[in-house]
Amino acid sequence: MKSVLIVIGGGPGGYVAAIRAAQLGLRTVLVERAALGGTCLNRGCIPTKTLLHSASLYRQVLHSAAFGVTASDAGFDYAVMDERRRQVVEQLCRGVEGLLKGNGVEVIHGSAVIEGPGRVRVGEAIYESEHILVAVGARPALPPIPGLDLPGVVTSDGLLGEGMYHPRLTIIGGGVIGMEFASLYSALGAQVTVLEAMDRVLPTMDKEIAQNLSMLMKRRGVKLCTGARVEQVMRTGEGLRCAYTSKEKAETVAADAVLVSTGRTPNTEGLCGPGVDLGLDRGAIPVNERFETCVKGIYAIGDVVAGSIQLAHVASAQAINAVSMIAGKEPPMKLNAIPACVYTEPEIASVGLTEAQAKEAGIPTKGSKYLMNGNGRSIIAGAERGFIKVVSHAETGTVLGAQLMCERATDLVGEFTLAVAEGKTLEELAALVRPHPTFAEGISEAVESGLGLAIHQLNR
Structure with a gap:
């Protein structure tokens, strides 16, 4: 039976x-x-x-x-x-x-x-x-902030479910969900403000990725307020208003809707x-x-x-x-390498350890990076600034992690996921032939850079 x-x-x-x-x-x-x-x-x-x-x-x-x-x-x-x-x-x-x-x-x-x-x-x-x-x-999850029960204050569930566009959107929380909605609404021309309590957006990801995303978002008109403590959301004659403190200074921002994206x-x-x-x-x-x-x-x-x-x-x-x-069988899935993706523009993806995490763990590391503005497919697509970073073991060359911010990053990270899960080295990744012209050529350049053998950028 x-x-x-x-x-x-x-x-x-x-x-x-x-x-x-x-x-x-x-x-x-x-x-x-x-x-x-x-x-x-x-x-x-x-x-x-x-x-x-x-x-x-x-x-x-x-x-x-x-x-x-x-x-x-x-x-x-x-x-x-x-x-x-x-x-x-x-x-x-x-x-x-x-x-x-x-x-x-x-x-x-x-x-x-x-x-x-x-x-x-x-x-x-x-x-x-x-x-x-x-x-x-x-x-x-909703933080204990007064006014979050007001009409127009929504979570991602509510914002997606109501089917309405808001010309002024304030986002509480600059994590993955918050930054994806910031990317969506700013592309449609909305006035977007992001209030993040930590000192940078995407606080759990690589610092350089957060810095580059912040730079691009600001260029597109998104107002990013980091180190911001939201005190209250109020209803006014013009809609909603968020009161917050940033750098010990009290501020407010008006909005048609407030998105709360502070975790689950x-x-x-x-x-x-x-x-x-x-x-x-x-x-x-x-x-x-x-x-x-x-x-x-x-x-x-x-x-x-x-x-x-x-x-x-x-x-x-x-x-x-x-x-x-x-069912009495061996578990087939390798859970030691989990990719994480952010669908902003450009896309962001990471897997394994960052250099900072590896150093905290006492692992000798070597970092290498390829700037995608030298990649033929990126230039053809008119892509904005992007890069692929690889973290490897300084002694063995084993790939420990990778961080990507570029076109198709969420697809490219799969190759690094395999490398981390299987303990592949820079040499093994560099030995693979990748088609031209593709975004995937950036992987070759990034790992070859770690070997001091990059062709299309100067080796450091």
Whole structure:
């Protein structure tokens, strides 16, 4: 008799877990209280990038004269952009639904409550299983700032869901979500202000990337206020106004809408019934190396896991490993190299260690960099300043990490992810032939620079 697995949550962790479990012979039930695809597909990654693509096209049209293309009366229709976002989401949601059905996964719509080991209640129905996998994700977190309950103050969920364009947007939080929306709205000509509490935007990423992005954003008219402590959001006759303190000086900024992008919190409220204790840590679920909680037979993956990197592809990878181990197989996914991406313009991507992180860990490093303004494909595309940095072990030449800020960075980082995961060296990466003219040639130049053998830039 086949084993039974109940998966709670139908996002990129949950639906991937359900499909892989079914492929491995586990009779699987998936419980989802909202739309299949979770935050990533419905309110996060996909809708945001769809709108960013439209905004990028508009920006290209405005600058097309430099390429010999004349466009008159260029404009944008946000309602049409939003309708395309909806269509893309619906198409992908139908795809997920079809994949679950095709793999024999039973989908139940409703809110799941864990009543105990192997026991889940959905409405009045009780479902029993040998294993339960929690993949309920996270939701936007709101800091304790007065006025965040005012109309017009939204999280990324609300801003995407309302389908409205705001000529003046203030963003509280200069992390990945905040900077992507800053890129989107500035490309459409909005007056954008970013209020970031830390001393730089993208505070968890490479410092040089943050500095370069700040420079580009300011050039495009975005007002960046770092070291800013937001005190209050107020309703005025002209809309909303954010009061904040920066460098010990009180300031205010007017806006039509205020986006709060200050992190996310796990969706564990109401998950467990009386007597079920998963040892929550500030709402997150601690797990062991098998993704099993303190309750035998109950597992957790993705954004809901304590200490987990809150990325869709991490949830999917953890899902595959977790259900593989439940099925008695070796986990196939390598979780030692996790790429992170920011879909600003230009794109940003990183994997592994930065030079600063390596030095803090006491690892002897060697850094190399290639400026993409010498890359033929970048010049053809009229790309703005960009670079590829590689961090390698000073003694062995092993690639420890890479940071990219350039066209197609989110695609190029895959090669460095493989290098970090497999312990490849600069010499091994340099030995690969990459086609010309491509953005990928920048990888060759960056690793060859680390060997002192770069062809298209002077070696230092």
